[in-house]
Amino acid sequence: MSNYLKPAGKAIFKDSYTTKMNELFIEPNGSKSRYGILGAPLSKPSISHSGAAFAPGAIRQAMGSYSTFSKEISYDFQGENVIDFGDVEMHPTNILDSQDRIYQATKSVLDQEEAEQLIVLGGDHSVSFPSIKAHHEKYGTIGVIQFDAHHDLRNLDDGGPTNGTPFRRSIENGVLKGEHIVQIGIRDFTNAKGYDDYAKEQGVTVYTMEDVMTNNIDEMIQQALQKLENKVDLIYLSVDMDVLDQAFAPGCPAIGPGGMDSHSLMKAVQTAAQHDKVQAMDIVEIDPTIDFRNMTSRVAAHVIFSYWKGKVLGK
Amino acid sequence: MSNYLKPAGKAIFKDSYTTKMNELFIEPNGSKSRYGILGAPLSKPSISHSGAAFAPGAIRQAMGSYSTFSKEISYDFQGENVIDFGDVEMHPTNILDSQDRIYQATKSVLDQEEAEQLIVLGGDHSVSFPSIKAHHEKYGTIGVIQFDAHHDLRNLDDGGPTNGTPFRRSIENGVLKGEHIVQIGIRDFTNAKGYDDYAKEQGVTVYTMEDVMTNNIDEMIQQALQKLENKVDLIYLSVDMDVLDQAFAPGCPAIGPGGMDSHSLMKAVQTAAQHDKVQAMDIVEIDPTIDFRNMTSRVAAHVIFSYWKGKVLGK
Amino acid sequence: MSNYLKPAGKAIFKDSYTTKMNELFIEPNGSKSRYGILGAPLSKPSISHSGAAFAPGAIRQAMGSYSTFSKEISYDFQGENVIDFGDVEMHPTNILDSQDRIYQATKSVLDQEEAEQLIVLGGDHSVSFPSIKAHHEKYGTIGVIQFDAHHDLRNLDDGGPTNGTPFRRSIENGVLKGEHIVQIGIRDFTNAKGYDDYAKEQGVTVYTMEDVMTNNIDEMIQQALQKLENKVDLIYLSVDMDVLDQAFAPGCPAIGPGGMDSHSLMKAVQTAAQHDKVQAMDIVEIDPTIDFRNMTSRVAAHVIFSYWKGKVLGK
Amino acid sequence: MSNYLKPAGKAIFKDSYTTKMNELFIEPNGSKSRYGILGAPLSKPSISHSGAAFAPGAIRQAMGSYSTFSKEISYDFQGENVIDFGDVEMHPTNILDSQDRIYQATKSVLDQEEAEQLIVLGGDHSVSFPSIKAHHEKYGTIGVIQFDAHHDLRNLDDGGPTNGTPFRRSIENGVLKGEHIVQIGIRDFTNAKGYDDYAKEQGVTVYTMEDVMTNNIDEMIQQALQKLENKVDLIYLSVDMDVLDQAFAPGCPAIGPGGMDSHSLMKAVQTAAQHDKVQAMDIVEIDPTIDFRNMTSRVAAHVIFSYWKGKVLGK
């Protein structure tokens, strides 16, 4: 405009040659796209105080800090769309209803078949159950590669469906089989023996941090994919950002030393996403209210980009 | 000890002549005391993200920063006990159950009749409903003097029993009558017209901040007490710390300018507490995770001390 | 929606009876409204490091924390529109061009005559010159009531049109006469003697903080209005938030003790706005990057509401 | 310089008409000046963790944020010198030696007779004993007006000469008489009864915060001066910034509600300083490491300016 006016909040510097990732976002309109995102802003189920409900906004904002071009794979996402399905509306005082709404919303999004690859932005890890349940109902048998310091196989009797229970809940509700779960990054002094026992009983594959430190992460991902590819219809990545060392993901509720570095996680997700059966991902357990300069959401943005790079390479 | 060892966390400087307020705390043991406190660490019902669940701990800690002696009334609380009934255990994923537990716990404490004056440390304002309900069942007709920027008369259909609803919920459940509620400090642009209408319909007495600014706070309290004293069996003070200006209570979730200063609130509570029928208080809506140096919990500590000073003077 | 999906960032709790102030915002569309706002996100001219460019966003967000109903004047703004003209686009490396763009944009907005009362959201105080210049060209002789700890009459030779110069620049460019300026809240040890001399030479009326502390602020405003009303065509309020004490406005670049409290400023603006000739206001010198919990932007929101209350009362 | 180079840290904007207060500072050189400052960066004696050792630097820096001109008294300090005697060098592990060094340094400064009015910048309140001792030895009988929430009359047996003991230590060492001490701003629940008793025994005059709230501060200061002026040779002001409410002095170690506001303290010091016998001041208990934007040091700067204004008016 000749009067230099722009809508509120948009009057920032625009370089004519640069497209920011969030400029690719469109609202769902019936057309199809390879890429879709959906916010699940729920953290009231968390065992500890958590502001992970703010993460969908923080991750979208972080995506707006980066551009569409990957030099490493010589690919520019400019010209493509990312369907932003928006956020699921939460109930203020009924937590189970909120989780059910995430299921309903995810199912509705999957049924619309507008986006090939849905990425769910948590929220705490409890959002994985409703999301995986919706994927299960739509796509059949689901395999999960879970990046996490924790098993998340806690019993549901002590506190209901908290952020410590999504995979237990999935197993107990027939949404997942234990043998279709591969856990990467499990850390010492971060889980109870009882849940390690349960993981073994259920046939869950577990790679500890020591495994990650002493092996090649790409090979580990290939092993995981091979274990799952013939048994399941769809492989779902579940990325709990606390799999990272606290130096790299300072904004997770349950931080600690001895975890992965960001580069390895990005590589791992990129490698996994190259597989055809990997068709969904969630990213959870980022609390922007305690983060430093949205660092953890910035890693999340790059994990998403890595997933998309994998899809480009995997074509 | 000759080896200079003290239990962990206790090895701080002790002046032989000084008793800190938290040194008066005892666990309930069947004996009686004038003073009792009970923590209700619940903030998941809050409409906005709230860490008010940490306030009982923060207020207790703040009480430990101050001594037992009031020079203004020439009275030393040293030698008396404050029964600390502990904290109500919350359910991680069932908010209504948590509120019910607060009711059960408060009722249990009241039934034990160990403390003459119970002070409930919230938590968000939703804890007032279960607390007042327990008082109602134990003591009969309850009058409330509520210090608050907000009416807290929101409808329960939109989001259930949030922190915006305790007095509506109390009226609708027959726990309180509107005409037995006096609200002090109601602020402009902080409430909907529909709830002002509801307050009028229900006969709630409302003093706005302009009333507070242009009148004597002690006289306002006297008027409130006179309005209630012949109609009710017990007067309950409900202190939402956001009645204070944001400069004085920076740690409330819903801060804003144009509120009361701390000194006026302390005076008001002291004056009210001199009345025989005032026998209970709650303090709510302090979120220590966003406060500055626990300032707001420090005010809360002094509001409690003011209540106790009132009781000494009212004897 | 039955699938519980809402556009990103909108999935927050909505009370059916409550309208938030920012829900009144509309983009300009040719229709008329009493109220308009315009963002001038410029702080590179500031003498000290300033993030006041973020204030238009922070103030709009703060307005979204408050509702449309004033109990004090029994008036609900619900149903009215506030035209949000958006933000002026700044040039990254040409500061004088940025200031000129503010002039162009303000002039364009005034020429459209869509909003009766324009409020310009700075930015630093340098935005007042281009804004007042546009008002001058549209409306004729301008009077200014400036709330400020500082004269802002610095010479332009030392550093060009910084945030210390808007009223000197206005006088030197024939946009304002010194005798049409009333300054309220000027503070000790905060201005140079040379600029006090200049103020006297130019006939600027100056009320110091000691004047504010020892007199009635409403009467002071009435005096200011009487001084200006017959000499000017339009009275413009310029509110530098550092007129407030640092305890009430911790987010201004140049904070200090001994200033006004928020309530007095709100009252003063409300009183001034009741005058027919008062038809514009700017609010400047809020740096959200150094504020505590957007306190200073929250005061700004209430200063705007106070202006609008004045207009309702002044009808 | 034509090459635009300035010594490191000096290349900030300089307005030709403005002199900042710290531009008046000179190192001692044998010439005389009315004004002198001396840093006593000691806080290891504090009972609680304190960074008050950083206050001399923070206060000097705050003084550099303000200019030399007082409009209220129509006086420009430009052209005068403030002798900055520097900081006393502390011993890392010998606290009593550090306190003795403050005594030695203060005595040395007083003996040089270069500055008429010495202001000592603490440090915690333990620095008052060595400073007052030096004044006592140089000037004879000392009277003290102490602004403080606390008596600072703790026994010395429990922990030696901490920041809670300076006036007890002064009395016990014959440096001060209790009847020559006036304490202003003593707060409830902030002192032990035993020390109130000791104050009475020793004839200390005590004005509580309730006295301050319900009386005129200027008259209170006049009373204090009248009480002391005929009994002592020099009146020393000791300003513990925690006399202020936590909203106005958020950076003191021992904050709390219900204290003075900054304007009243500034007025009180200005009034006191007009008296001929007032010839020294210390400012203590500011911990810049926990302050918000050096607010408390900014108040300290204005307290110093108020003292100097008093001296100008008292001439």
Added chain:
Amino acid sequence: MSNYLKPAGKAIFKDSYTTKMNELFIEPNGSKSRYGILGAPLSKPSISHSGAAFAPGAIRQAMGSYSTFSKEISYDFQGENVIDFGDVEMHPTNILDSQDRIYQATKSVLDQEEAEQLIVLGGDHSVSFPSIKAHHEKYGTIGVIQFDAHHDLRNLDDGGPTNGTPFRRSIENGVLKGEHIVQIGIRDFTNAKGYDDYAKEQGVTVYTMEDVMTNNIDEMIQQALQKLENKVDLIYLSVDMDVLDQAFAPGCPAIGPGGMDSHSLMKAVQTAAQHDKVQAMDIVEIDPTIDFRNMTSRVAAHVIFSYWKGKVLGK
């Protein structure tokens, strides 16, 4: 309890299958345990401002964030006790007395022979001298493996027994021989040449960060153990957390780049602890007041767990 009440501060979520590390803590009661901890909350001797006195509390709290099960070594510590000997009470104004009290307390604890392995939680590094002295008196010749960016061999004349002197002081007092000290992680531009010379003169073994970066840390530890095992009676690990890179230990007073990562330190301590002669450790130089989310204390907790894992493996 049926009334849902728990003692204050204990009403947090309890998973029936999970034991937190701090649930193993018991007070000393005459029974024996393999594991013991002792707090030495002293940081006043530090050359720079330090809140390391808060570290014992912060480390204990961090231990409470982690569970008792190590999957890496298939071992659950549940069922064992950790004797928490509490904190040594410090003198507020006599630093040397405080250090002596640490010696007295450590000696007393060692003489009781309740815990096989004592871990001393500093505090600053000055606590190592009294701790090592007590071990020396109890156990004979002591060897030290010190993880540190600094030699800590400063002369004692400049400032007495500061946190820069513990190993010099130990050598000069006959508590340690230089040849029995192995320093790991010494960093460039972090030590004076004079102290490097002193280290050489005294026969101290020094591994720099470049050594750590270019060699296998496990082998380095094995070399250190071999060097010491035949010469000493007990090997004492002294872990100054500033041996870590500032990205991994942001809460140490003397941070800098180019240090170790947490995983390497944990491995090194685990390896060392497998040796029979390693029977004590201290962890020092964590200042929780400047840390980010207690990250550095969390590493400390895992360093302790690594030590205990080593002891399990070394059995």
Added chain:
Amino acid sequence: MSNYLKPAGKAIFKDSYTTKMNELFIEPNGSKSRYGILGAPLSKPSISHSGAAFAPGAIRQAMGSYSTFSKEISYDFQGENVIDFGDVEMHPTNILDSQDRIYQATKSVLDQEEAEQLIVLGGDHSVSFPSIKAHHEKYGTIGVIQFDAHHDLRNLDDGGPTNGTPFRRSIENGVLKGEHIVQIGIRDFTNAKGYDDYAKEQGVTVYTMEDVMTNNIDEMIQQALQKLENKVDLIYLSVDMDVLDQAFAPGCPAIGPGGMDSHSLMKAVQTAAQHDKVQAMDIVEIDPTIDFRNMTSRVAAHVIFSYWKGKVLGK
């Protein structure tokens, strides 16, 4: 002094054997030294809000935290001088003039020929153009090794000479040739494809982060030096600290994951500096106002030390 007085701010602990790096600083006085530094405190040209203008002060202060001795190369810088040429004085409202002043000042410093090796402390990256221009005019053909996540080859039409343009501006003004630029650390999703195309067109050598991760950094530097050494007269290192991962340089405006670690950058600079033709460096894009504990400035200090170590080794 016997009175223990030291100039303000100097009264800190001094170890007789330790020299801090900033104790080597001298003002220019006509004598010659190997080392020189010059501050260019300019960040108003930045596209995003930046306080990089504070970095010269923060880096100098960080240098004061470290000592002069390198054990790795067995060299003590004690006895040498670092000429601190001070800071270039910036114009408050004329950004292009400020950039020109940096050129003038740098040229003046180079013409004086007092320091062999000049290190320019930014400021944002826009300072590299005026600095390199001055070097070009003094020394002839310039080669650049740029450590950066970004190309900084943005067009100048959109926003003038911002911090995204220095190398484009250098090429377009004939100050540099594209083929004389080697960029190291270029990151995915951080640059537009159009600028990658431009880099190729201009013959810029680009090493991405994937190149850095999968190759030996020393060999990469050797390759870069070999590419440049025969074509240029002087090699200039331009270190944008955002080449580091956000975990290692949290204080850069444009942070993100997947970057270099500090140790690698330090090694790379040391290796480069051993080359005779490397004779200048700038360090840019540190914003101390958003950093954590000046971590990023601390890395900058060590990058400078690494450069100097390289020069010692390269002799």
